[in-house]
Amino acid sequence: MNLLPKSTRLIVREYDSTPTVKQIRGVDHVFLFEPKLKSGRLLPKMPLQKQIDHMQAQAVSKSGVLSHSGDARQPTISYSHYAKGASVFDMLTLARKHYAALKNLNPTRALVLCNDKSEEVRKAFAEAVAAAGHAWICPLTTFKKRRARNRKLRYLDAYKVSDLDIARLKAEADGNNLARVLAALPPNKLTAASYTALCQQLARSNNWECEIFDQSRLQKAGAGAFLAVARGNPHANAAIVRLRHTGQQDRPQLALVGKGVCFDTGGVNLKNAIGMQQMHEDMQGSSVALGTFLTLTALRPDDTLECWLALTENRLDGEAYTPTEIVTAANGTTIEVVHSDAEGRMALADTLHLASLNKPALIIDYATLTGACIYALTTRYSGTFTNRDDLNTALLAAGEDSGERMWPFPVSQDFDDILESDYADIKQCSLDGKGDHIAAARFLSRFVPAKTPWIHVDLSSGHHKGGLAHVSSDVTGVGVRFTCNLVLDKKIGDQLG
């Protein structure tokens, strides 16, 4: 079975002028944005002003998006106001709502126009509508007899803008779409084995190196933390997959690491029925790492990048690992197992250690790791943690500027008290659960050398009912745009390399 749907393409074109009537008549739909003005109309008249006035006269719908069905000779329009100082997140959200307002309309050609004095704002809206469009047309695999209609949108013309980074928008969308498509797959389709095979397939088509650390190889490497989780799966098909793109230098500038638990039953500390829903998405850290790798290798071919994926399943076969066991990780650290459902940190521990052996200038890991992070932030933000406090400002700003919002948490050393064990070097977690997102980050830090800059992303916003920012599916694939902003705009890797 081919796990990836046929990719769809959205061609974005830019024009620095206002569209002519002919150009407007040439599209099926118009996305219009205008600032909220205190009084009167200070802005020049927009094309289609009559229809806009008509829509303004109607009540604004709950979403803040008005739509108008054009007559046969005219395109449909969706129109909305935005407040001054709207953030990138606000713009992306508004763009998503414009697509939602299309309902049964299925345009092939659309144009986007923002009537703002600031070129920067006009550009930001064009980018938001393009990003939301790329996400909107990407089908997530479903298994219904009656398939939903494919979205036809193929051309998006952006007016009154110049210098859009169209290649970057597309590459980021490819990464985000891959992350979401994989996360939406059911656990009997995306198993640790089929996921590994898919990585090999992607490596072939993208010219990446691919190395598989299967269970027997991991046994030899002493990866007892990862293997403790794998033990509960009778198929013995767990693996750590290393992908590599070699640019100009041998040493990786960046290693991306992801938690890929294809299904999380909780193990012997079995989850209840509600807790087990969506647990096929517990591999989203790995799909975000993989999606980001796809994006960055396309945009930065001269960089040397690695991607390490911890692919496993947390099941409860007779051999499944149990609380109070003591296991030894690949870096020699002994771990007292406390709760079988805290499997993500176990699988990541050895993966982080292996990734760090190649001395990358920076490690970023992604994981749907803790419920505590969701309690702290809800599913609107994700949490970041780093062993370099001076990166926190850039992390916050990259979240703000990409619209994939992140919030930094402290990881000071005294939190280690939570993980003190009478029997081993460290406890896996504590049962009282307070600040477990921080304790988990402290746990992971034991497997990254202090000299290696490291960022851990707890993907609490990986699933948000109704979608988040520009993404309209519940699974958000959050992390790709954020990381691109961090690496390409904040140039974090360059500073560290």
Ligand SMILES: [Zn+2]
């Ligand atoms: Zn778990």
